[in-house]
Amino acid sequence: MTTTFFRYRDIEQLQEDVEALGVDVRLQPHVKALLEPVRIGTLVAKNSLAIHPMEGCDGTLDGKPDELVFRRYRRFGAGGAGLIWFEATAVLPEARANSRQLLINAGNAKSLEELLNTAKRSHAEVFGSAEGLVCGIQLTHSGRYSHPQPLIAVHDPALDAKKNIPPDYPVLSDEELERIEDAYVCAAQWAQKIGFDFVDIKQCHRYLLSELLAAKTREGRYGGSFENRTRFVRNVIAKIKAACPGLAIASRINAYDGVPYQMSAAGKEGVPCPYTTPYLFGFGCDEDDPLREDLTEPIQLVRWLRDWGVCLLNVSMGNPYANPHIGRPFEKPPIDGYAAPEHPLRGVERHFRVTRAIQRTVPDVPVVGTGYSWLRHYFAAAGEANKRAGDVSLVGLGRGAIAYPDFARDLLEHGAVKPNKVCLAVSYCTALMRWKHNALGQFPCGCVPRDEVYAPIYQQGLKTIKR
Ligand SMILES: Cc1cc2nc3c(=O)[nH]c(=O)nc-3n(C[C@H](O)[C@H](O)[C@H](O)COP(=O)(O)O)c2cc1C
Numbered sequence: 001m002t003t004t005f006f007r008y009r010d011i012e013q014l015q016e017d018v019e020a021l022g023v024d025v026r027l028q029p030h031v032k033a034l035l036e037p038v039r040i041g042t043l044v045a046k047n048s049l050a051i052h053p054m055e056g057c058d059g060t061l062d063g064k065p066d067e068l069v070f071r072r073y074r075r076f077g078a079g080g081a082g083l084i085w086f087e088a089t090a091v092l093p094e095a096r097a098n099s100r101q102l103l104i105n106a107g108n109a110k111s112l113e114e115l116l117n118t119a120k121r122s123h124a125e126v127f128g129s130a131e132g133l134v135c136g137i138q139l140t141h142s143g144r145y146s147h148p149q150p151l152i153a154v155h156d157p158a159l160d161a162k163k164n165i166p167p168d169y170p171v172l173s174d175e176e177l178e179r180i181e182d183a184y185v186c187a188a189q190w191a192q193k194i195g196f197d198f199v200d201i202k203q204c205h206r207y208l209l210s211e212l213l214a215a216k217t218r219e220g221r222y223g224g225s226f227e228n229r230t231r232f233v234r235n236v237i238a239k240i241k242a243a244c245p246g247l248a249i250a251s252r253i254n255a256y257d258g259v260p261y262q263m264s265a266a267g268k269e270g271v272p273c274p275y276t277t278p279y280l281f282g283f284g285c286d287e288d289d290p291l292r293e294d295l296t297e298p299i300q301l302v303r304w305l306r307d308w309g310v311c312l313l314n315v316s317m318g319n320p321y322a323n324p325h326i327g328r329p330f331e332k333p334p335i336d337g338y339a340a341p342e343h344p345l346r347g348v349e350r351h352f353r354v355t356r357a358i359q360r361t362v363p364d365v366p367v368v369g370t371g372y373s374w375l376r377h378y379f380a381a382a383g384e385a386n387k388r389a390g391d392v393s394l395v396g397l398g399r400g401a402i403a404y405p406d407f408a409r410d411l412l413e414h415g416a417v418k419p420n421k422v423c424l425a426v427s428y429c430t431a432l433m434r435w436k437h438n439a440l441g442q443f444p445c446g447c448v449p450r451d452e453v454y455a456p457i458y459q460q461g462l463k464t465i466k467r
Pocket of ligand 1: 055
């Protein structure tokens with residue numbers, strides 16, 4: 001039996017829990033600021049609502065968008081959010097996280113362009129024009145989560161153990177990292193040719209660039225000092241600026257990695273994997289107590305990113321494979337996952353607290369906030385309060401957007417979202433993402449409770465999984 005956390009019949013009951021837990025989550029039910037446009041460098045998003053990057057793991061084996069990918073972006077485009085952050089797209093074949101992840105290269109550029117145009121066209125069909133719809137693409141190297149072969153920047157005892165990576169497993173060399181930098185530049189050139197408004201140099205969720213930020217124990221030019229740990233992203237930004245004049249550069253960052261978790265001995269809720277202090281394996285972690293944030297470096301990072309030319313940030317945290325409750329506060333874990341070790345409102349508060357600190361550090365750079373989906377239809381009240389306070393510039397939905405792609409349209413047209421369309425945070429999407437036991441080596445993922453396409457896919461996965 002898992003605990004039921006979300007049991008609010010109205011916003012007052014949510015407010016009561018907020019007060020009982022003593023979390024700093026503010027609610028402003030009258031939505032107005034979220035409907036206002038946002039300036040992003042030279043771009044303007046027509047409203048302050050964003051769709052986070054949400055992989056469907058449903059491309060073709062060579063990394064082109066397939067039918068379900070087109071369907072997803074058709075729905076996102078028609079949904080009315082002012083910013084669509086296209087999902088993780090690998091810069092090299094060996095950098096993909098699964099056999100169906102999108103891949104950007106010469107062979108796939110035309111179909112990615114068709115995908116972008118699909119989103120814009122469906123937006124224009126509903127709203128008259130695609131002006132004010134900002135579309136960017138997330139460029140990724142999956143690093144230790146590359147499939148099938150992990151490509152690690154540094155050893156991390158707990159993360160290595162989770163993937164059976166032995167202590168003598170090779171670490172990417174400085175020369176290999178330099179070549180990967182060039183792959184990012186090539187990918188950015190394709191993204192610009194395709195017509196994306198911005199590229200995201202992804203530095204979150206412990207994929208390669210996120211791991212580099214935490215590579216305190218790595219030797220050589222890319223590890224150790226903070227200057228070295230930011231060398232990769234600094235080089236990539238400078239090279240993209242030179243190669244792609246006029247292309248806006250964004251970054252989705254992990255501002256707090258946290259420590260890896262495991263199932264408790266009782267087989268229920270998550271507990272931290274054993275660690276020693278000073279803890280040298282997480283970015284944004286207090287070295288003496290890594291269960292807490294120390295934002296000194298993340299704050300320095302965003303100042304540098306702004307100075308180097310980044311005009312849009314997206315703040316995230318955690319590691320979806322090792323501590324999913326941090327990045328995506330959930331009601332129910334995936335079937336093989338641990339139950340939430342904290343009330344999800346604490347996870348929501350952590351997102352808001354960290355994002356506030358980042359947005360206030362760089363008030364001139366719009367920040368997209370994360371971690372709203374668990375709040376269901378009350379996400380808008382929380383987003384409105386955060387936006388009015390200057391704690392965030394755009395409010396993004398991840399799981400909430402695959403459940404309810406037209407959430408923005410309902411907010412624009414009715415001033416409210418519909419409770420019967422929201423994400424329930426029950427983690428079926430995550431389970432689908434992890435499942436590889438079909439002919440293509442990867443299940444497509446989407447919202448099982450709210451999108452009729454995915455219930456049969458989930459049932460099929462359950463039936464065929466070996467236990
Ligand atoms: C199925 C699924 C796919 C995701 N794909 C991506 C991705 O491609 N890139 C990324 O940065 N985050 C990805 N995320 C994380 C989300 O963008 C988001 O940060 C997370 O779900 C928390 O936000 P939420 O509470 O609105 O869902 C994914 C999450 C899920 C559940």
